[in-house]
Structures are given as C-alpha cells and as structure tokens.
Amino acid sequence: MIYIILGVSLIASGISTILRPEYYSSKYDMFFNFSGIEWPYGGILIILGIGFIWTEIRKRRKNL
Known part of the structure; x- marks a missing residue:
C-alpha cells in the first residue's frame, strides 16, 4: 500500500512540475x-x- 501512495505522490509532483515549473520555498527562502x-x-x-504502482499491483496479483 505504501508504494501506491508513493507512486501517486510522484505522479502528482510530476504533473505539478510540468504545469508550474517554478517553486518558491518560504521556509528555506529558496527559489527553484x-x-x-x-x-x-x-x-x-x-x-x-x-x-x-505497477510493482505493487504485480506483487498483489502474484500473492493471490
């Protein structure tokens, strides 16, 4: 389950990077x-x- 959550967050980060490629961190006062x-x-x-996500799905199908 943890790999699905990691996969979804990576996909969301990738889409966010494509749509808005500029980031500003107010905590560290850095601009990317x-x-x-x-x-x-x-x-x-x-x-x-x-x-x-594919690895987790394959692992679950194998254990059935």
Missing part, C-alpha cells in the same frame, strides 16, 4: 526554476510513479 527541463523532469517523476 525548472523552466528549461520541466518536461523531462516531470516525465521521469511520472514514469517512476507508474513504476511503483
């Missing part, structure tokens, strides 16, 4: 700009998230 690489970076996060 992914404007040039939003598609590759977001795509990698989405693929990792799908991989985690």
Whole structure:
C-alpha cells in the first residue's frame, strides 16, 4: 500500500512540475526554476510513479 501512495505522490509532483515549473520555498527562502527541463523532469517523476504502482499491483496479483 505504501508504494501506491508513493507512486501517486510522484505522479502528482510530476504533473505539478510540468504545469508550474517554478517553486518558491518560504521556509528555506529558496527559489527553484525548472523552466528549461520541466518536461523531462516531470516525465521521469511520472514514469517512476507508474513504476511503483505497477510493482505493487504485480506483487498483489502474484500473492493471490
């Protein structure tokens, strides 16, 4: 179950990076700009998230 939650959060982070590639952290007073690489970076996060979810589903089907 934890891998599904991790996968969903990675997919959400990837989509968020693609849609809004600039982040500002008020806690650390830092600015992150992914404007040039939003598609590759977001795509990698989405693929990792799908991989985690697929691994968990495969593991559950194998144990049936």
